[in-house]
Amino acid sequence: MxxxxxxxxxxxxxxxxxxxxxxxxxxxxxxxxxxxxxxxxxxxxxxxxxxxxxxxxxxxxxxxxxxxxxxxxxxxxxxxxxxxxxxxxxxxxxxxxxxxxxxxxxxxxxxxxxxxxxxxxxxxxxxxxxxxxxxxxxxxxxxxxxxxxxxxxVLGTGHHAAVGAGVRQGSTVAVVGDGAVGLCGVLAARRLGAGRIIALGRHEARTGIARKFGATDVVAERGEAAVEAVRELTGGQGAQSVIEAVGTEQSMVTAVHITRDGGAIGYVGVPHGSATGLDLEAMFDRNIALRGGVAxxxxxxxxxxxxxxxxxxxxxxxxxxxxxxxxxxxxxxxxxxxxxxxxxxxx
Amino acid sequence: MxxxxxxxxxxxxxxxxxxxxxxxxxxxxxxxxxxxxxxxxxxxxxxxxxxxxxxxxxxxxxxxxxxxxxxxxxxxxxxxxxxxxxxxxxxxxxxxxxxxxxxxxxxxxxxxxxxxxxxxxxxxxxxxxxxxxxxxxxxxxxxxxxxxxxxxxVLGTGHHAAVGAGVRQGSTVAVVGDGAVGLCGVLAARRLGAGRIIALGRHEARTGIARKFGATDVVAERGEAAVEAVRELTGGQGAQSVIEAVGTEQSMVTAVHITRDGGAIGYVGVPHGSATGLDLEAMFDRNIALRGGVAxxxxxxxxxxxxxxxxxxxxxxxxxxxxxxxxxxxxxxxxxxxxxxxxxxxx
Known part of the structure; x- marks a missing residue:
């Protein structure tokens, strides 16, 4: 064959x-x-x-x-x-x-x-x-x-991220990563009853799918500007549930800093540098959990x-x-x- | 005054x-x-x-x-x-x-x-x-x-670690750290119904308190030998729930490697190097969660x-x-x- x-x-x-x-x-x-x-x-x-x-x-x-x-x-x-x-x-x-x-x-x-x-x-x-x-x-x-x-x-992996991020009825969710897994994370979060889903991405075809899948907001900024934009959308607090579907240092940095105190990051991006993006001091002070892995x-x-x-x-x-x-x-x-x-x- | x-x-x-x-x-x-x-x-x-x-x-x-x-x-x-x-x-x-x-x-x-x-x-x-x-x-x-x-x-912090580690009725728990918080983690784990509690420590006065508090096993080894000892006690798998009550790189390395696949580390040791002890690739492959912080x-x-x-x-x-x-x-x-x-x- x-x-x-x-x-x-x-x-x-x-x-x-x-x-x-x-x-x-x-x-x-x-x-x-x-x-x-x-x-x-x-x-x-x-x-x-x-x-x-x-x-x-x-x-x-x-x-x-x-x-x-x-x-x-x-x-x-x-x-x-x-x-x-x-x-x-x-x-x-x-x-x-x-x-x-x-x-x-x-x-x-x-x-x-x-x-x-x-x-x-x-x-x-x-x-x-x-x-x-x-x-x-x-x-x-x-x-x-x-x-x-x-x-x-990708659907099961997006679902695993949403579960890891603790998405429940009414949750505010942010999704880092506009690939197929991130988009399926949007879909899975909506399926689990999320009340608000913020998709991070600037590629219009992809953010269009994110909206079709249930994203209520799209943040096109990157890095610190993305963090500020998500905080502005969430009364300064960040999202309870954050899906990390990339695996790089930058994506994890963003994920940590857009998570609300007491919230969780559901991570499914295969780690390629993301460990160094984990600001453990910030996570400790703010009780941010990390849960996920290979789905x-x-x-x-x-x-x-x-x-x-x-x-x-x-x-x-x-x-x-x-x-x-x-x-x-x-x-x-x-x-x-x-x-x-x-x-x-x-x- | x-x-x-x-x-x-x-x-x-x-x-x-x-x-x-x-x-x-x-x-x-x-x-x-x-x-x-x-x-x-x-x-x-x-x-x-x-x-x-x-x-x-x-x-x-x-x-x-x-x-x-x-x-x-x-x-x-x-x-x-x-x-x-x-x-x-x-x-x-x-x-x-x-x-x-x-x-x-x-x-x-x-x-x-x-x-x-x-x-x-x-x-x-x-x-x-x-x-x-x-x-x-x-x-x-x-x-x-x-x-x-x-x-x-220390009691509330030990409890926070046990909650973060997901201790439930019948859980197998391992505790890294023989200070007052680690020992209170043993006590809290027993209170939450843990079936087996493995305390890591070699200071006899402290491990004596750990046993009094409910530890069923004591591992005196350190580093890789401690990991092997915990794995041997748990059928090669590690403990479902691990309490990390130190905050150093070495304590976190040990915590990651004694956690069973699908388990959780409840971390309450104030991070002083522990971020670099997080082997995120291993955690990803084995679906190990990290949950805790300031209690x-x-x-x-x-x-x-x-x-x-x-x-x-x-x-x-x-x-x-x-x-x-x-x-x-x-x-x-x-x-x-x-x-x-x-x-x-x-x-």
Whole structure:
């Protein structure tokens, strides 16, 4: 089959690789129908997250089950399924608690030895526990299918940030980061009942989606000016709940200083310098909590799925560019240059 | 009157100062019956927290109301009261939420222009909101009175750490820091129903108190060996709830690495390097939350007071040295040299 590999920083290619086959009894092979490029893939693309030359890449996909091992009992060939970005065994203590990302048997698509999502097919370990079945009818509704793909990562990750930030009915929320995760954070905050959602961003197409997703205010300023603008919107206090969906020092500095005393930062931006943005003295004096991390999206899929299926939330607008598998390298370029928000891949 | 001042690092003195008088309608003057020296006073003593030469010091006291301003309605001369380490107005939005440490009118005993607790008397702003009345009978029970003094800071701060760490019925808790706050964290964790409490410390008098307070295990190792020991005690996973009651880089490093995936660090050690101990990449991968800060002990006093009064919890063993006011400088020395755990002051 053909699959995307990362040969070196800024060198993404689509190559012929071995076809995936069932290796363990719990495996399934899934033919990818939709995949996409994640903002976090750019850390590898830019060389900031090390990858071995030729390693697969892509961790978001949905598709159709093609083959199952003898230990798979809840899925059959032909099922339409979505995969969370981490596989997990479904039986360990962490899985039982819903922290599927800490499953000792778990792993990340595209890690060495595994298939990536940006390819024609994927071997899925622990398929019964990892994959979530979708209604067959969804396959024929392209808009819905695209929305369902976000369950693989960005919608669940935005939800994790909102949960970490303690969003409740009536909360005032601020969102740092106008990528797909930040935008899904807006959507998730609205879904959890936030009364006011302040989106930070200056890219009009993105802030337009933020407003569509439920943002009540947009702050186009950056740095200290952004902090002042959010404080001005919140009676000088800042937002109770802040979503940090970038991971850089500057984004974390902003997040800390726009959080209201006693509030919380839900952080889901993969840390790339953000530790040094944590002003712990300020957080201590003001009782600001930090909660988040890699999102256990497998746990969230059943919670979010009904709202996506019935249209209560529609995250599909985060995709603004569609490519074939051959177009994936160009998709990375477009996201790296911020000419695309999020790239949909149709293998 | 006589009161303790800090003239310079390592130079604590008891000097004649102006008698406190009612200045604002809401003020009360409290004659100090018991005060004490806090581990956090040592940051000033060591010159790591700047102080103006001659600034007062001491932020924990209980005493008897001597005089009240015309705006004080809930207290009268002769009342036995305990003061939280921060005064607050009781009417602002933060006070209403219980975050009294963020009260815009609030302040810290010993800050420039205010009296400190380590003196004969203290002018208390917003006395109705700040002070909590104690039963008159407590005055004649020295053990109880000493226990009640911990409501001023260390018991409420230990409780704040336990709450921040998410301690619940049956939780496994680890406590970094064998000072009075760490020990009160043990007591608070037991009170909240912790099933297992691992105290880190090698000073036998202190670990003895930890066991008396409810610690089920003591880890005497430090650094990486301490991390390994806690992991060994917890099936390799670490503790769900970790109390960080020191504030240094090393204590925070230990706290992060003994926290179970999905768990929380309740941090109350005043940050003195602890920010650099936050391994945010590890926290991200393992979904470890950080929650705490300066404890709003005024809010906790009414919650904790009944249990202290009826003897359900007895924090009084944290005091192991008693001095007169003249003995306060020696008390600082003893705590700095760790020959005393916590010094009680009887002015």
């Amino acid at each position: 053909r699959a995307t590999v990362i040969r070196a920083p800024h060198d993404i290619a689509v190559e012929e690789v071995a076809d995936p086959v069932v290796q363990a009894p719990g495996d399934a092979v899934v033919r990818v129908v939709l995949a996409c490029v994640c903002g976090s893939d750019l850390w590898a693309y830019r060389g900031e997250s090390p990858r071995r030359p030729g390693q697969r890449i892509g961790h978001e996909f949905l598709g159709v089950v093609e083959e199952t091992g003898p230990g798979v009992s809840r899925l059959a060939a032909g099922d339409l399924v979505v995969a969370p970005f981490v596989w997990s065994d479904g039986t360990c203590e962490y899985c039982a608690e819903g922290l599927t990302t800490s499953c000792p048997q778990g792993g990340f698509w595209g890690s060495v030895g595994s298939d990536g999502g940006q390819g024609e097919a994927v071997r899925v370990p622990y398929a019964d526990a990892t994959l979530v079945r979708l209604p067959d009818g969804a396959a024929s509704d392209e808009r819905l299918l695209t929305a369902l793909l976000t369950l693989s990562d 256990p999206v497998r746990t969230y899929i059943p919670q979010l799925l009904p709202d996506v299926l019935d249209g209560t939330i529609d995250p599909s607008p985060v995709f603004d560019l569609t490519v074939s598998l051959a177009g994936v390298p160009g998709g990375y370029e477009a996201m790296d240059e911020r000419t695309a928000l999020k790239v949909l891949v149709k293998p | 006589r009161a303790t001042v800090i003239r310079a690092p390592h130079d604590i003195a008891v000097e004649e100062v102006a008698d406190p008088v009612v200045q604002a309608p809401g003020d009360a003057v409290v004659r100090v019956v018991l005060a004490c020296v806090c581990g956090s006073d040592l940051w000033a003593y060591r010159g790591e927290s700047p102080r103006r030469p001659g600034q007062r010091i001491g932020h924990e006291f209980l005493g008897v109301v001597e005089e009240t301003g015309p705006g004080v309605s809930r207290l009268a001369a002769g009342d036995l009261v305990v003061a939280p380490f921060v005064w607050s107005d009781g009417t602002c939005e933060y006070c209403a939420e219980g975050l009294t440490t963020s009260c815009p009118q609030g302040g810290f005993w010993g800050s420039v222009g205010s009296d400190g607790g380590q003196g004969e008397a203290v002018r208390v702003p917003y006395a109705d909101a700040t002070l909590v009345r104690l039963p008159d009978g407590a005055a004649s029970d020295e053990r109880l009175l000493t226990a009640l003094l911990t409501l001023s800071d 709003p002990v005024r809010t906790y006093i009414p919650q904790l007071l009944p249990d202290v009064l009826d003897g359900t919890i007895d924090p009084s063993p944290v005091f192991d040295l008693t001095v007169s006011l003249a003995g306060v400088p020696g008390g600082y020395e003893a705590m700095d040299e760790r020959t005393a755990l916590k010094v009680l002051v009887k002015p």
